[in-house]
Amino acid sequence: MQALVIVGHGSHLNPGSSDPAFTHADTIRATGAFDEVREAFWKEEPSFREVLRTLESEEVFVVPLFISEGYFTEQVIPRELRLDDWDPEDWDSDGTDADHVTVRATDVDKTVHYCGPVGTHDSMSDVIVERAKSITDGPEVGDGFGLAVVGHGTERNENSAKAIHYHADRISDTGRFEEVKAVFMDEDPEVDDVTEFFEAEDIVVVPLFVADGFHTQEDIPEDMGLTDDYRKGYDVPSEVDGHRIWYSGAVGTEPLVADVILERADEAGADLADAIERVRQQTENDGAASAGD
Amino acid sequence: MSVADTSHDVETALVDAADDGIDFDGLVVEPSEDGYHWETPDEQATLGEDGLRERADGAYATNWYYWEHVVAGHDTPRRAFLRWLEGADDHAVPERYDALRGGHTRSWGELAVTAVLSEGGRRRYEVRHEDDLGEDVDAYTDPLEARHLVKHDDEGRYRPLSTAPSLPHGWAFVDLDGSDLVQTVDYVYPATVSNWHREREGDLDIDHWDDVADRQTGIYSIVEQLDDDALEWAAEACCVDSQCLKRREWDENDEEELDVPRGDGEFPCREPCSLFVAAARKFTTLEREESREYTFELTPAEKEQVEDIVDAVADGRTDEIREADVYEGANRYRARFLRAKRMDEHGLSGTPTYPEDHEDDHDEDGHGDDHDDHDEE
Numbered sequence: 272m273q274a275l276v277i278v279g280h281g282s283h284l285n286p287g288s289s290d291p292a293f294t295h296a297d298t299i300r301a302t303g304a305f306d307e308v309r310e311a312f313w314k315e316e317p318s319f320r321e322v323l324r325t326l327e328s329e330e331v332f333v334v335p336l337f338i339s340e341g342y343f344t345e346q347v348i349p350r351e352l353r354l355d356d357w358d359p360e361d362w363d364s365d366g367t368d369a370d371h372v373t374v375r376a377t378d379v380d381k382t383v384h385y386c387g388p389v390g391t392h393d394s395m396s397d398v399i400v401e402r403a404k405s406i407t408d409g410p411e412v413g414d415g416f417g418l419a420v421v422g423h424g425t426e427r428n429e430n431s432a433k434a435i436h437y438h439a440d441r442i443s444d445t446g447r448f449e450e451v452k453a454v455f456m457d458e459d460p461e462v463d464d465v466t467e468f469f470e471a472e473d474i475v476v477v478p479l480f481v482a483d484g485f486h487t488q489e490d491i492p493e494d495m496g497l498t499d500d501y502r503k504g505y506d507v508p509s510e511v512d513g514h515r516i517w518y519s520g521a522v523g524t525e526p527l528v529a530d531v532i533l534e535r536a537d538e539a540g541a542d543l544a545d546a547i548e549r550v551r552q553q554t555e556n557d558g559a560a561s562a563g564d
Numbered sequence: 565m566s567v568a569d570t571s572h573d574v575e576t577a578l579v580d581a582a583d584d585g586i587d588f589d590g591l592v593v594e595p596s597e598d599g600y601h602w603e604t605p606d607e608q609a610t611l612g613e614d615g616l617r618e619r620a621d622g623a624y625a626t627n628w629y630y631w632e633h634v635v636a637g638h639d640t641p642r643r644a645f646l647r648w649l650e651g652a653d654d655h656a657v658p659e660r661y662d663a664l665r666g667g668h669t670r671s672w673g674e675l676a677v678t679a680v681l682s683e684g685g686r687r688r689y690e691v692r693h694e695d696d697l698g699e700d701v702d703a704y705t706d707p708l709e710a711r712h713l714v715k716h717d718d719e720g721r722y723r724p725l726s727t728a729p730s731l732p733h734g735w736a737f738v739d740l741d742g743s744d745l746v747q748t749v750d751y752v753y754p755a756t757v758s759n760w761h762r763e764r765e766g767d768l769d770i771d772h773w774d775d776v777a778d779r780q781t782g783i784y785s786i787v788e789q790l791d792d793d794a795l796e797w798a799a800e801a802c803c804v805d806s807q808c809l810k811r812r813e814w815d816e817n818d819e820e821e822l823d824v825p826r827g828d829g830e831f832p833c834r835e836p837c838s839l840f841v842a843a844a845r846k847f848t849t850l851e852r853e854e855s856r857e858y859t860f861e862l863t864p865a866e867k868e869q870v871e872d873i874v875d876a877v878a879d880g881r882t883d884e885i886r887e888a889d890v891y892e893g894a895n896r897y898r899a900r901f902l903r904a905k906r907m908d909e910h911g912l913s914g915t916p917t918y919p920e921d922h923e924d925d926h927d928e929d930g931h932g933d934d935h936d937d938h939d940e941e
Contacts, residue, residue: 283839286715286722293711300708314838316726317754321834324758325750327640346781378769 274307274328275299275536278319278348279336279481281312288482289315291523292336298529298554304546305332313343319351323379331383332536336523338390338422338479339434340369353377354385366430367391367437371539384539389523389531390479391434396441398527401555403448403475406507406519413447417471421462421478421491424455432458435479448475456490463494466512473508473515481523492518526554570684574629575620579613581632588632589657591624605656626685627657634686635742641761642746649679650687661685669697672830673753673809674731677745689745691752692736703738710737710751719883725839726753727809727829756810756831763813763832771835774817780841787844792816794851795844799824802840806879808833860913862906869893869902 277296282288292310300308311322323331333352335344345359354374362369369387376383389395399420403412420442422435435453443451449471454462465476476495478487489501497505497518508515522528533547578586578593582600586593592603599612604624609615619625631652637643647653649670650660660668664681667690671677676694679687692701704713717723717730737748749757762768773795777788790798799822803812810833815821836844862870872893876882885892892898910916 283724283842284722297708314842315724316837317750318838321755321759324762325641325755327637327642342782350779350781 272306272328273330273332273541274309274326275305275532275541276309276311276322276326276331276333277336277532278311278322278333278352279313280343281315282484283314285482285484288484291482291521291528294524294526295336295529295532298526298550299533299546301553302533302543302546302549304533304541304543313347313351319348320353323352323376323381323383326379326381329381331381332386332539332541333383334386334532334535335388336481336528336532337388338481338523339431340364340366340388340391341430344369344388349385352383352385354383357385362387366433371535373539384536384541386535386539389528389535390481391437392531392534393441394531394534395479395522395528396438398525398531399438399442399477399479399522400447401527402477402519402522402525403517405525406477406517407473407475412475414449415471415473416448417450417452417469417474418442418448419452419454419462419465419468419474419476421476421480422453422455423480423486424457438479456486456494461494462491463496465495465516466514469514472513473517475517475519477519477522480521483521483524487521526557527551529554570686571621573633574625574684575617577629577633578616578620578625582613582616586628588628589624589652591628591657606658621684623657623661623685627661630685630687641758642743644761644764645746645749645757646679646687646742649677649689672749673727673756674729675749675752677749687742689740689742690736690738691740691745691748693731693733696733696736701734701736703736705737705739705744707737707740707744707747707751710748714752725808725837727756727833728807729805729809753809753831759834760831762834768813768832768834770813772814772817773836776814776836776841777844784841784845786848787841790844790848790851792820794847796822796824798840798844798847801878802843803827803833805829858912858915860906860915862913866902866906869898873899 277292279289279292289310289312292312296308296310299305307326307328309317309322309325311317311319313319317325335348337343340362349357353376355377357372357374361372364387369391371384371386373382373384375381403418404410407416420435420439422432424432432453432455435455439451439453442448450469452460452468454460454465454468456462460468462476465474478491480487492498492501492505495516495518496511497509497516505518508517530547530550533543533550537543537547582593583595585595590605592601593616594601596610598610600610600616602609602611602615602619611619635643635646650664650668652660655663661681664679664687667678667680669676669678671694674694675691676697678690680690682688713735714726714731715723716732718732723730731752740748746757759768777790780787795816799812802808804825805827809827809829810831811827811829812824813826813832814835876885876894882894885895887896889895890897906913908914910922916922
């Protein structure tokens with residue numbers, strides 16, 4: 272038997288924090304590719320400490336629903352899962368190319384394939400583009416549009432910003448958008464000044480965050496001037512300084528993220544049959560159906 | 565699956581297994597010179613294959629089939645939990661079947677879990693809030709729904725601790741098989757079945773406070789500074805039965821037990837949870853302050869009222885105090901009266917929290933809460 276465990280941050284305060292993990296888990300469950308699929312959280316239950324013992328499978332694929340490599344993926348998650356033999360060096364990553372490592376957990380008789388986070392997988396670039404399509408209700412979005420990928424910025428480690436730049440560069444290289452920029456909440460270039468960085472009149476703004484919460488629903492809309500009070504809401508698009516801002520909310524809620532989770536497990540050796548293809552088809556349909564909501 | 569199908573399955577499985585012998589829950593079947601030796605507490609017989617087939621719809625045979633072919637999963641928490649539900653290790657099969665026909669219920673935290681005998685010895689299960697037994701409530705059959713149903717309490721407040729005694733009412737999961745039942749319970753009270761099973765097997769890995777505090781990094785690394793008294797107070801604040809239904813099995817360390825009652829819960833708590841660690845971080849910063857002497861003027865009734873207010877908040881009773889019940893110290897009008905009379909911009913009884921700041925009349929905002937509570941790392 273093989274199991275998938277999606278590990279997320281969760282929250283003691285915000286009930287919506289775990290929703291993306293639940294939603295993507297359900298999408299993957301429906302494929303039947305895994306005998307068991309379970310969500311686990313740093314701040315909710317089951318905790319990282321106790322999730323492995325809830326599984327009957329001997330083979331477990333653990334995929335962190337986190338944006339960047341660093342404190343959580345390299346210290347907290349392996350420590351709490353009791354992956355004592357794991358060493359960050361095993362990922363051999365420069366900050367954006369962690370893949371997977373096979374280790375044992377010390378409290379259960381199971382093989383654990385510990386994967387790199389969702390946020391730094393190459394196909395996360397596709398999710399950002401998918402997000403841009405769904406928020407503009409434009410499958411062809413790109414011509415005449417700028418794209419801003421928003422990160423938190425000065426967090427515990429430098430990799431946080433690396434992930435944002437990585438995807439911004441990859442999407443820029445495709446030439447799909449007129450301009451692509453990485454912007455941040457807490458460091459330059461700041462999201463507050465987003466309209467200054469683009470020539471294009473239309474700017475799609477996609478925050479590379481897992482879940483919607485204080486930052487994506489309150490801080491960023493106010494910082495960009497979409498609204499003076501987040502409680503009043505804002506339009507999509509909103510007019511700011513002669514630009515139209517298409518603000519998408521957290522990319523982690525995009526249905527296609529389920530595909531990135533599967534890609535991680537697939538690369539770590541999970542037996543998935545045609546699950547990736549089916550999830551891609553389904554989530555692209557879901558994304559199209561939800562566009563403009 | 566029809567009764568006939570199930571009966572046929574049991575027959576086939578019984579005949580297949582008889583040559584290797586069966587010894588399960590009071591049923592013994594062994595190959596013998598004249599066919600098979602069949603033994604239950606009620607009957608001993610020597611049978612041919614036809615005789616086995618004739619007994620395939622009896623309680624002992626269907627019980628064997630259910631546990632060995634439907635549930636299977638030897639040594640799993642799932643199987644142990646399902647057996648515990650019907651007292652399988654303590655009661656003979658006919659007695660269990662009698663109880664299961666009308667539905668046999670046990671509690672698990674605030675859950676009532678009911679096992680019912682179904683066709684061919686199969687069991688079906690139901691789970692709901694124990695207060696909702698016999699009530700007409702919304703029925704669900706997909707365990708995944710439980711994640712959303714138990715996320716908020718009856719008042720719509722987010723429940724960050726799944727084992728807080730605030731399980732919402734008004735729902736029931738019905739007509740579940742064993743796997744779906746255990747999955748539902750695991751979504752309501754995550755990992756409780758697994759840890760309970762480990763404890764029964766003598767295999768519960770307890771991590772005491774000292775180890776847990778030592779393991780913390782980042783913003784939580786300071787919790788190891790929480791002193792012994794404060795740890796007791798923290799456990800009294802967070803871990804007693806009125807706050808959490810797990811039975812606390814961790815202590816300060818291997819040698820130092822906490823005095824706070826462990827609780828009477830069915831399932832154990834094997835280490836301080838993330839909520840406890842987050843609260844301990846705040847307690848640690850609060851405990852850094854030294855006590856001071858303040859001089860207040862309060863009437864005896866006002867002193868008691870302050871105590872009433874602390875009690876009402878600590879016991880979660882503020883919602884129960886009626887608007888016009890001015891006999892309750894924690895009544896809103898009473899509290900507003902006290903505030904109007906005894907508090908000004910300097911706080912209680914006009915006494916500044918930091919008198920030294922006011923002597924120089926500057927730095928009014930030099931103290932106050934650290935606003936890092938939303939930093940959830």
